[in-house]
């Protein structure tokens with residue numbers, strides 16, 4: 001891409017504050033811009049991690065400042081060097097912890113300190129790119145995190161790290177706000193997820209149906225922003241700040257809690273979530289209707305059965321409570337090791353909630369999304385071992401997720417790339433199994449292998465944009481190789 005062609009404008013309105021708008025027609029997959037992080041570092045509540053590469057550490061400390069790093073190379077990491085001077089000069093060492101896997105508030109000061117040091121180092125970039133960022137100070141003052149920020153960041157850096165001569169409490173307080181409102185969570189080389197501030201990406205407004213996607217390059221944490229679909233000149237560029245597979249109540253609560261606004265996008269405003277039914281429940285009182293929010297933009301509005309004669313009603317509070325209980329169960333499933341139990345327990349949970357949720361409800365969809373990835377990868381459930389019926393089940397789950405993504409995250413996203421990759425294998429195995437059993441002719445087999453070939457080609461294209469070292473980037477490379485092999489195998493038929 002020619003870097004000097006700017007593909008977006010920055011506009012401002014009442015609803016979003018500043019936001020990005022395409023200033024030319026963009027093609028699906030087109031690189032719109034790249035951005036360099038002004039600061040990268042630990043999220044609040046992270047366990048001790050290496051301040052160079054962000055891998056887990058236990059009792060390995062920097063020989064100069066005494067803060068966690070994994071080894072000599074990370075002591076010299078540019079990410080760590082600046083704060084290393086601050087801690088060394090102040091003789092402020094990391095206080096050893098008993099449990100190295102528990103969250104550690106001592107690290108809460110690191111990313112704000114790095115953002116402050118970035119301001120000192122490049123005040124012009126700060127004035128140009130960071131100064132205008134939103135901080136939602138009034139709303140944040142009412143939160144428990146405000147007190148924690150004052151103690152763990154502002155007081156600590158001014159009083160203990162002796163930064164009082166270089167900056168003010170007001171500036172550090174503002175930096176905490178800039179981070180809370182504008183930072184994005186990114187994967188790190190070391191394995192922990194961390195946070196980063198990308199000044200240009202941070203201007204993009206949120207929508208629960210995003211039209212742009214971002215990819216992090218792990219070597220230098222650069223971000224690439226691409227069009228997920230074709231975008232017309234003049235259309236806003238929308239990123240999703242939250243998890244696209246969550247139901248409306250959960251997404252809106254998360255956005256209000258973490259980004260301080262009530263989302264009113266078309267998906268949130270529609271009780272059926274644009275006919276995906278990701279928030280829809282079955283009615284326990286009748287067979288004719290389903291349960292939907294009477295007004296999804298009003299957190300207190302009741303949920304009603306759509307069959308007027310049934311008249312079943314429940315409160316939004318009861319709905320929130322129920323979703324929290326089920327989500328806690330799903331979180332426990334996510335903590336299971338990769339093994340047959342990971343499949344069997346999810347299938348049991350699907351059965352348990354089958355009569356409660358619409359089959360496309362977010363909770364069931366998340367289970368089906370996980371199962372679509374697990375079938376074929378787990379001991380006792382490898383692709384060779386799966387009976388045709390289970391191959392069909394994997395296909396059904398992949399297709400359901402892809403059909404839902406068509407609506408809530410249209411176009412070329414990482415999740416779509418990974419799901420299309422998952423879809424190719426059972427399609428291929430099923431076609432071959434039917435051919436071996438004499439159920440289809442060789443001509444028919446050739447025809448049936450066209451769909452998995454297309455899946456591999458799409459997955460290779462979409463995931464080829466990811467960092468080659470990331471799990472998605474590695475899958476992209478495998479998809480490309482498998483596509484070449486499948487092409488050759490079809491030609492030899």
Ligand SMILES: C[S@@+](CC[C@H](N)C(=O)[O-])C[C@H]1O[C@@H](n2cnc3c(N)ncnc32)[C@H](O)[C@@H]1O
Pocket residue numbers: 015016017018019132133134136181182202203204205206207259260261262263264
């Ligand atoms: C990362 S910032 C985006 C840039 C910000 N508008 C600015 O001018 O710096 C996130 C903030 O933008 C606003 N915002 C983003 N998307 C929004 C949306 N869909 N509806 C309402 N406000 C939104 C909210 O104030 C939110 O806290």
